[in-house]
Amino acid sequence: MENNLNIENKVMEEIKSGRVKLRSKYIFLAEKLGVGSAFALSIILAILFFTLLLFYLRSSDNLFYLSFGSRGFMAFLDSFPYSLVLISIFCLLVAGFILKKTNLIYKRPFGQMAIFLIIAVILLSTVLAFTRLAERIEQGAFNPNSPGRFFRPFMRGCFEERRGGVVGRTVEVGGDYIIIQTPNGLRQLQLNALEQTSLNEMATGSWVMAVGEGEEGSFSVQLIKRIDVNEMPFVERGVRRHFGQQFLNTSTEFRTPCSMGGCPNR
Amino acid sequence: MSLSELSDEELVVVVREKDKEAYGELIKRYQTKLSHYLRKFINNSAELEDVLQDVFIKAFRNLNSFDTEQKFSSWIFRITHNEAINNIKKRKNERLLLDENEWDVVDEKIDLGRELDGKITGEQVAVALTKLKEKYRDPIVLFFFEEKTYEEISDILKIPVNTVGTFISRGKKHLKDLLKK
Numbered sequence: 512m513e514n515n516l517n518i519e520n521k522v523m524e525e526i527k528s529g530r531v532k533l534r535s536k537y538i539f540l541a542e543k544l545g546v547g548s549a550f551a552l553s554i555i556l557a558i559l560f561f562t563l564l565l566f567y568l569r570s571s572d573n574l575f576y577l578s579f580g581s582r583g584f585m586a587f588l589d590s591f592p593y594s595l596v597l598i599s600i601f602c603l604l605v606a607g608f609i610l611k612k613t614n615l616i617y618k619r620p621f622g623q624m625a626i627f628l629i630i631a632v633i634l635l636s637t638v639l640a641f642t643r644l645a646e647r648i649e650q651g652a653f654n655p656n657s658p659g660r661f662f663r664p665f666m667r668g669c670f671e672e673r674r675g676g677v678v679g680r681t682v683e684v685g686g687d688y689i690i691i692q693t694p695n696g697l698r699q700l701q702l703n704a705l706e707q708t709s710l711n712e713m714a715t716g717s718w719v720m721a722v723g724e725g726e727e728g729s730f731s732v733q734l735i736k737r738i739d740v741n742e743m744p745f746v747e748r749g750v751r752r753h754f755g756q757q758f759l760n761t762s763t764e765f766r767t768p769c770s771m772g773g774c775p776n777r
Numbered sequence: 778m779s780l781s782e783l784s785d786e787e788l789v790v791v792v793r794e795k796d797k798e799a800y801g802e803l804i805k806r807y808q809t810k811l812s813h814y815l816r817k818f819i820n821n822s823a824e825l826e827d828v829l830q831d832v833f834i835k836a837f838r839n840l841n842s843f844d845t846e847q848k849f850s851s852w853i854f855r856i857t858h859n860e861a862i863n864n865i866k867k868r869k870n871e872r873l874l875l876d877e878n879e880w881d882v883v884d885e886k887i888d889l890g891r892e893l894d895g896k897i898t899g900e901q902v903a904v905a906l907t908k909l910k911e912k913y914r915d916p917i918v919l920f921f922f923e924e925k926t927y928e929e930i931s932d933i934l935k936i937p938v939n940t941v942g943t944f945i946s947r948g949k950k951h952l953k954d955l956l957k958k
Contacts, residue, residue, distance in 0.1 A: 518826060519804045522833045526797055531834050533793065536841035614935040 550609045554632065557602035559648075561636035563662065564595040566645030567669050571745040572678040572720060579722045579734050586676025586722050594665045603632065649745070653752060670694060670749065677730050678720040678738065678746050681713055689713050694749025699729045713737070718747075785849035793840055800840075803849075804833055811857045814923055817873055818861040828864055832857045851932035854925070858915065858933055873907040873914070875899050875922075905955040913948030916941050 525531040573590045576583035651659015672695045679691030721735040740747045780802040791799045819825040919925040931938045
């Protein structure tokens with residue numbers, strides 16, 4: 512009993528003297544808001560990046576390389592958007608970490624909440640991938656004044672030149688080569704190693720997709736086929752962005768072979 | 778209405794908004810219970826008193842973070858639990874301590890006696906409880922010795938209610954295995 516009074520007296524003495532004070536409620540409010548905001552931001556970013564990933568897979572050349580079988584597999588790996596996948600996973604991990612460490616929802620098992628989060632992100636991203644949001648982000652990535660430019664570093668792999676595959680619009684057809692407009696510029700495709708020849712299909716203005724080996728300045732084709740660019744709007748937009756007005760021109764300007772300096776963008 | 782007629786949660790509101798001295802009433806209500814809980818982990822009376830004092834001071838400082846929709850009992854027990862764990866970590870060889878009354882609790886509620894040959898001493902049980910993993914030991918101590926409900930244990934330890942039941946069940950099994958050795 513005496514001990515009890517002792518503790519009560521000691522604690523109340525500290526409180527009355529002002530040495531121990533109530534922490535402001537605003538500090539706790541700020542902490543809650545901070546944690547809540549960090550959690551919400553990580554979920555939103557996970558959804559956004561996953562949306563971009565699905566949008567890219569849906570509208571670019573990446574998955575189409577698999578139609579070439581094992582030959583197209585390297586091109587598929589080369590053009591796969593690894594950074595988008597990694598960032599999406601990272602954002603989900605951050606959200607899970609916040610959930611676990613702050614006991615935000617401790618009444619439910621963490622595993623259940625994690626699965627729910629992942630499914631929610633995938634579903635929302637799938638829906639958003641079919642809206643214009645991702646396309647706006649893609650366009651914004653190339654606009655220095657747009658907030659979308661934040662996403663450009665993470666989408667770098669989507670726009671880079673592929674080593675194992677190429678897709679573009681034919682602007683010149685030669686004896687053993689064709690020249691195409693790609694999102695990265697003009698590319699000369701050497702057809703010497705072509706396993707099947709169907710140059711008749713490679714008319715000027717047609718869109719083609721090829722797998723093979725790329726070297727600096729040229730691409731040695733193993734397999735090539737004509738494609739419907741409506742299935743790859745991401746690529747078409749990239750070509751339009753790069754070539755602008757030139758995209759609309761006919762092949763007249765490109766009659767001179769590249770070996771004779773006839774490729775102005777190279 | 779006198780302070781003693783108010784619930785814990787109502788008292789918290791009074792302390793926050795009107796009269797800090799009303800906190801004395803909360804101390805009176807909880808010092809015996811918390812002291813009893815801390816005695817599981819701290820042998821030395823002076824040290825126990827210091828830790829208990831720290832608990833009440835910490836609880837006062839953070840009183841504005843308490844959600845009055847929750848139970849104050851669970852909230853302050855969580856603070857006490859954390860302080861007790863911090864104290865144990867300082868002394869790696871510290872052992873769980875049970876008094877004589879609690880040895881009977883072990884026999885009646887945890888029901889170890891029938892399955893084991895010979896008499897088990899309270900000392901052996903205390904040693905075995907100490908060896909149990911924290912995630913099993915804490916719910917067992919809170920449920921059998923502090924008579925907390927699953928809901929309260931869930932709030933104190935910040936784990937799902939179903940998990941409390943699972944941990945208690947597994948903890949009892951591990952305890953029996955440890956005592957058989």
